[in-house]
Amino acid sequence: MTRYVALLRAVNVGGTGKLPMSELRAMCESIGFAEVRTYIASGNVVFESKLSETSVKTKLERRLETYAGKPVGVLIRTGAELAAVLAGNPFRSAAPNRTVAIFLDAPPPADTLASVSGQQTEEIALGKREIYVHYGNGMADSKLKIPAAKSGTARNMNTVAKLAEWAAGRS
Template identity: 30%
Template sequence: MRYVALLRGVNVGGKNKLPMALLRNALEKTPFYGVTTYIQSGNILFSSDLKSAQCADIISELLKSEFDLAVPVMVKEQEEISKTLKASPFKTRTIENSKFMSFGFLNESPVQEKVNTTEEFSNDMETFKIIDDVIYFYCGVGFGKTKMTNAWFEKKLGMTSTMRNYNTTLKLTEL
């Protein structure tokens, strides 16, 4: 099975430094093969015969033991990432301007009541839909100006999320 591991909060704003070359080398000692990383923000692609939860546990333990990092790790099948792009409720807006589109990958599907109260904050320029365990977020004001940050979504939903922009998400389906 081909997987994508999404690490939350590495190499962002000078915190949680994690050189991808060192990470790739460390992952070679695991039951993973075909390991590659994409950009410096904690994207790992690999193959394994293990289940996704087992892979996440292995990566979490490796991050703690080798790099003294305790960061959330989400492992998704690469095909799931591809389906996420195809399922976007904002395809038209994405085609027009992909730089305003991002995806928040959640550690599980949120409680519907929290989804309903969170979606009340959506407006024409900052609109999102939460489907299963993904936040589809179109941010026409620009991600540097929005108050709807990854931390905002985590607080509103009461769970872990990690965001990837459209271009990164697309690349994770192609590697």
């Protein structure tokens, strides 16, 4: 069995995509995932499955679409991949609540940094299938736009650390 982390897009954020975490756990269990745990109400779930990453993603997205009546994007990482995202954070010395990893399905396009607009004090770096952003002045007033991040979902480093811990079976 592989331990996976699923990160849902646009769930319980800004009044959209309401999904109780108890419902998410039940959905995951109904499609055969084991040891299901959710973390905070923004669509983070850790579970085990014998299925491949692609199969896990497909099954969960189909189940969520049936529930929500519209597509809900899901980004999947293994526990090892999530640990690598945490270890690869180029802004480790910055406040973890002001640093995010934007998770993508594929590597960031080569023109990712060139297509950014509205950048002020934010620092940006590319990962394997992530874009790291340090919001030195916080996210609230940021005007940063990263077109390559449109289909991704962001989690701050505190959340990434907790999910990596759970995915490693340390909590």
